[in-house]
Amino acid sequence: MTVDRRSFLAALGGGGVAVLAGAGPAAALVDAWPGRAPATNRMPPDWAKLRKRLGSRLVLPGDPGYAVHRLGYNELNDGHRPAAVARCASAADVQACLDIARGHGIPIAARSGGHSYLGYSVPNGGLVIDLRLMAHVEVGRDGIAFVGPGARLIEVYAALARAGRLLPGGSCPTVGISGLTLGGGIGVLTRKYGLTCDRLAAARVVTADCSLRTASPGSEDALYWALRGGGGGNFGVVSQFAFRTAPAPALTVFSLSFPRGSAAEVIGAWQNWIAHAPFELWASCQVSGGNPPTARLVGCYVGGPTAANRLLDQLVAAARVRPSSRSVQPKTYLGAMMYMAGCSKDTVANCHLVTEGGRLPRESFVAVSRMLGPRPLDAGRVAALMTGRTGVDLLLDALGGAVSQLAPRETAFPHRSSLASAQVYASATRSGQQAATRTVDAIRDGLARLGATGAYVNYIDAGLPDWGHAYYGQNLERLKQVAQHYDPDHVFAFPQSVARA
Template sequence: MTIDRRRFLAALGAGGAMALAGTRSAAAYQGTGRPGGARPRPAVDAWPARTRRASAVMPPDWRALKRRLGDRLVLPTDPDYPTARLGFNELNDDQLPAAVARCASPSDVQACLEVARGHGIPIAARGGGHSYLGYSIPNAGLVIDVRSMARVHVRPDGIATVGAGARLIEVYAALAAAGRLLPAGSCPTVGVSGLTLGGGIGVLTRKYGLTCDRLAAAQVVTADSCLRTASPESEPDLYWALRGGGGGNFGVVTRFAFRTEPAPLMTTISLRFPAGSVPAVMGAWQEWVAEAPFELWATCQIAGGTPPSCRVVGCYVGPEETANALVDQLIAAAGTQPTTRTVQLKTYLDAMKYMGGCANDTIEQCHPTWEGGVLGRAAFVAASRVLGPDPLDSGAVTELMTGRTGIDLLLDSLGGAVSELAPDATAFPHRSSLASAQVYAGATPADQEQITTSVDEVRDGLARLGATGAYVNYIDATLPDWGTAYYGANLPRLKEVAHCYDPDGVFAFPQSVVFG
């Protein structure tokens, strides 16, 4: 069975690994997407007006694009449209793009823009399809699907060139075969593009930095259909913006070049604590990760309930003995013994599969596709916050999660190598933060409004406790002051870069940086 790392952690916190089998409970899903209910989804008439100047007066010439792309352009009348249009979150399934272009090269992307821009429809790139709000499948718009550009090649100097459509497990497998690693996310089906462009938080972040910190160059098709290379020497402002400025704001990336590192052995950590121990464990965890060596990354996952329960899962770049000594320090500080404790030495690839919840699967099973069916999809709402440099009041967080059965709060540690760069060194501003926070709950169309309200209450409660930032890769339609929450003091420069490379708003969407 395949399950992504966030669903994996949530299910572990809800009662252990065996609970994963056959469940679609609120605690079983963690990931992407948030439609409707109390969070109004951006229908096409909610798209910024400047993207609709030509509106229905002059629709794109889809026949001309069909002549260039052939059956790789999927229109609503085509038999595979019902699955080609889908994103990861089932609650976004009523979004109906006007066309899905399966692009196999930068020239395909250029052709899409030449035909579609200036006709008043939203245009968005799609990699893994994990946009929280379904922004990568715009209603009545054009989806530029880059999944066919997924080749990963590792050069002798350790630079990895990665096609924009590659999913994380594909990247990890190719790198592992070359004895290399890239710090990135842990959900195996997430696309490398969206992850990198929003920053890229993952289980190796504290040791090796964010994914965007490893970006050496990117090949980008901008709104004028020009193919550009963004690097420190070429288009430096665009290069800066692509490292944490959010996907969809500046163009369509078709290929990345990453600086990789040799892949050492790693030790995975999993601790489940008894119900009622959240204040002690969370309080100790925050102090522990703040002082831990850069080699240690850990998440504290709190499952809502009466009382809430928690689990700590982590990854240590190094031997099992050292990882066990660090675990002993956490347990002593918490004053609470875990009910289960698992510390295991693994290879890089095995550790990434374990953190992705597909330890016993093949690489192919770790990233099921829904183009031929519905495998690998989920239905949920989610929100985020980013902590400041200081710990949160663990008692207040416990109170916030009390009674909220089915809602999970994941605190993913930052610090370490992330904090070694200045907040304006890249577009990602949260360099001094202790951790990011995800709030997640499974939902159905019938209960999503009620669940969304509760998720928002946790999000806003965290802000009152001092976690006022937010992570753009967990994009949130109703987040107050979202531009500042995502980008901090980097927002004005991001607006300038967006205006420079997309002055007509070809890629504009409701939470483009230009509207922040």
């Protein structure tokens, strides 16, 4: 599609969600959805009318490809059966979808990468506005990158690397740029370059009334504020992003494994070390449950291996535990992103885990989150939470640095003073889902008792207590006002939409 640079540049001169809406549990019927948009017409949407516009890009049950296009990334949500999947190629397509489907009382969700933990981007009985065809990435000489909402991270990174630029973002290669940005965007270059949403210069948004708006400084200010961390699905469907990129420097990646029984020492040393580290350093402390738990470190440094090794030596000395393995490697920007993605080779093809229109190598898991406060947690008690819990990982991803340079109210992302995010992750089959959920919930609640009370909306959690304040903190009320203004009829309602908090 043609990128409308002129209108975007005009907006800039004036001053996904993957997951943009949601579905309930797999067994839920459409009428069981709390907070659904009121149905002014109880008849189904006129899919035949939408078919005239989209042709085969409208995929209905029974159509070729429906079995693939209806699926999200998490296999536990495979019971969701949308009424339609509309593969949009333009903002006008999105407008047509909303014009035909709103007011019929069905859930409407946009999908970029499809990584919604709870399957909110594939609403049961609803309309999926699939944005994958809108995956363009264009980088201007001024460093502004125009990115389609369906672009996956590996596509964004590869295009930026060709232009010698970077954008801070996550490590999973098939996550969609939309969901990542709208929820904040924690990633491996966060401490140096900020969250992904901090780099958002402007966005084109189709709102619930089918209007196409430009949100930027000086244009739709409240919407622009809300899009930077207010979560997908609450305010409209982004049809294009503009990001301020940075020059791509040489990077160093590293990984350290520590012997069994040293998790408490590593967690304690890591928290103090990362709190005082230079902005150029990012690291994730990863604890695997067991008897006893084990700890490892992976990270990225903006600079060369010599300086990175000096910093790692400080951590090892503080932990007083010699790592059982240690790897420190210089990388290009794209090479570092490939390494963090776990790709076997430094080629983009190896990071495309999802084959369009074919098999979907996916995952089956449950996961929850907390946000650490500004002060370290009791490392011994954190390790105790993981003792005996084989098959569960606790991922502590560093914040601070550039993230902390903005005030909590400056964007919708409120966790500016957090030391790190904490994700609790467990692989789970459908038969073992309830047991796995109880385990990750117990660890989540244990972290809250230790002082980690916030949560990250991009790790959306059906059982999270007081989820509105956990995700959005002091920004919740303002977000509710923005959602009410742009979607007064709750067209994009889902179980954890801002309007329902």
